[in-house]
Structures are given as structure tokens and as C-alpha cells.
Amino acid sequence: MTHLSLEQVGISFTRAGRTTEVLRDVDLKIDKGEFVSLIGHSGCGKSTVLNIVAGLLKASTGGVLLDGKEVNSPGPERAVVFQNHSLLPWLTVRENVALAVDKVLRSKKSRAERREWIEHNLALVNMTHAAEKRPHEISGGMKQRVGIARALAMEPKVLLMDEPFGALDALTRAHLQDQLMEIHLRLKNTVIMITHDVDEAVLLSDRIVMMTNGPSATIGEVLTVPLARPRKRLELVEDPTYTHARAEVLEFLYARHAKPAIAA
Numbered sequence: 001m002t003h004l005s006l007e008q009v010g011i012s013f014t015r016a017g018r019t020t021e022v023l024r025d026v027d028l029k030i031d032k033g034e035f036v037s038l039i040g041h042s043g044c045g046k047s048t049v050l051n052i053v054a055g056l057l058k059a060s061t062g063g064v065l066l067d068g069k070e071v072n073s074p075g076p077e078r079a080v081v082f083q084n085h086s087l088l089p090w091l092t093v094r095e096n097v098a099l100a101v102d103k104v105l106r107s108k109k110s111r112a113e114r115r116e117w118i119e120h121n122l123a124l125v126n127m128t129h130a131a132e133k134r135p136h137e138i139s140g141g142m143k144q145r146v147g148i149a150r151a152l153a154m155e156p157k158v159l160l161m162d163e164p165f166g167a168l169d170a171l172t173r174a175h176l177q178d179q180l181m182e183i184h185l186r187l188k189n190t191v192i193m194i195t196h197d198v199d200e201a202v203l204l205s206d207r208i209v210m211m212t213n214g215p216s217a218t219i220g221e222v223l224t225v226p227l228a229r230p231r232k233r234l235e236l237v238e239d240p241t242y243t244h245a246r247a248e249v250l251e252f253l254y255a256r257h258a259k260p261a262i263a264a
């Protein structure tokens with residue numbers, strides 16, 4: 001059975017009496033453990049797709065199935081990491097992770113097991129040393145790492161990431177991409193990640209889902225990235241499979257589906 005399935009997903013929004021169809025017939029099947037990126041021009045509807053999978057928005061047509069069950073509300077089996085960390089500022093790093101763990105795993109793990117699980121997830125993103133700090137005392141990259149730890153600590157079936165590294169400088173971003181690849185290799189979570197960064201999409205993904213421009217946006221093409229794992233960014237720079245995949249995505253975005261305003 002397909003793990004996660006988007007079936008004929010469509011959505012329209014009505015604003016001031018005008019209805020716009022943002023998504024139409026979005027069909028996608030994702031296997032357990034797959035890392036899928038969503039890429040497309042700004043405003044095409046990537047976050048809307050993710051929010052429908054998260055259960056934060058309801059599709060106007062079609063729907064989403066996770067392990068055969070229809071998704072119609074948010075749930076801890078679909079954890080979301082946003083671009084701008086959403087940590088509670090008055091809690092420490094450890095308390096932020098603990099809040100999610102205590103809420104979601106109270107009935108599954110004893111108090112001692114939960115304490116251990118919190119430490120395990122902080123260690124997974126190398127944040128043990130800063131566990132007592134509050135969000136304003138740590139860098140943007142560290143906050144994103146805590147956000148990822150908090151999401152992973154909920155033991156989600158699917159990790160949904162909306163431009164998780166978009167606000168970070170290039171070096172921090174590369175570091176977190178490497179960490180995410182390592183975590184994914186170890187835990188084999190199913191991931192859907194939105195990105196605007198073509199290299200990030202190729203480096204991290206098993207498949208890259210490329211969306212057409214809206215309104216009525218849909219999936220234009222899906223590119224499989226047949227690169228073995230673990231992947232090493234330095235070794236990939238000159239790998240023909242890597243450069244081919246990169247060129248395919250660039251051609252989709254800037255030739256076949258260029259934004260009308262910037263089309264040559």
C-alpha cells in the first residue's frame with residue numbers, strides 16, 4: 001500500500017467575493033522513507049499543498065491518505081517544521097522539546113522514558129550543550145535544529161518541512177542539510193520538504209516534484225534523483241548525475257515553466 005497519497009487534490013479560496021483555484025488535480029504517491037522535495041515559483045501553491053497534508057487546510061476536491069486513512073485534521077504523525085522556528089520564547093530548548101514529547105507520547109512512554117527520549121533528540125541535532133538556553137540566546141540555525149528535534153521527537157510518520165533552511169546563511173544551511181541527510185539515513189523518515197534552492201533539492205531528495213505556475217497549479221514533472229546515499233556534497237559537484245538533475249530542474253523552472261513576468 002502507498003504510504004502517503006495525494007489524490008486529485010484541488011483547492012480554491014474565496015476572497016472579497018472572488019474565487020481563485022490555487023491547486024488542481026495534484027496527484028502524488030510517496031513511499032515510506034522517501035525524501036521528496038516540492039519546488040516551484042513563488043506563490044504557485046507549495047505551502048498550500050503542505051498545509052493540506054498537515055491537515056491545516058482542507059482540500060476543496062480530492063484528499064490525502066496516510067496509510068489508507070484520510071487526513072482531515074492536524075496530527076502528531078505529520079509533524080511540521082516551518083521556516084521561522086516556532087519555539088516558545090519563555091521556555092528553554094529542552095522545555096520546548098519536552099512540551100511536544102509530553103503532549104504526544106504521554107500514553108506511550110513512562111516519565112523516565114520521555115526524559116531519555118528528549119535528551120536523545122537534542123543529541124540527534126547536536127543541541128545538548130545548549131539545552132538550558134532560551135530561544136533568544138541561540139542562533140537562527142540552532143533554533144531550526146531545535147525545531148527539527150521537536151518535530152522528530154513526536155515520532156512522526158511524515159516530516160513536513162516548509163523551507164526549513166530558507167532564512168539561514170549559506171554555511172549554516174549547508175551544515176543543517178548535512179545533518180538532515182544523516183538523520184534521514186538513520187531514521188528513514190518520510191519527508192516532504194519545500195525549497196526554492198535547486199541544489200538543496202537535488203542534494204537531499206529521492207524525487208523532486210516540480211509544480212507549474214498558478215492559478216490552478218499542479219504537478220508539472222517529477223524527477224527521480226538516482227544518487228546513492230550517503231551523499232557527499234563535495235563529491236557531487238562534478239558528478240554527471242548530479243549536474244544532469246540540477247540542469248533538469250533549472251530548465252523546468254526557467255525555460256519550460258518560467259514565471260510570465262521573467263520569461264524571455
Ligand SMILES: Nc1ncnc2c1ncn2[C@@H]1O[C@H](COP(=O)(O)OP(=O)(O)OP(=O)(O)O)[C@@H](O)[C@H]1O
Binds near residue numbers: 048
Ligand atoms: N488562506 C488563504 N486564503 C486565500 N488565498 C490563499 C490562502 N492561502 C494561500 N492563498 C493563495 O494561494 C496561492 C499559493 O500560496 P502558497 O503560499 O501556497 O504558495 P507558495 O508556492 O508556497 O509560495 P512561496 O514560495 O512564496 O512561499 C497564493 O496566491 C496565495 O495568495
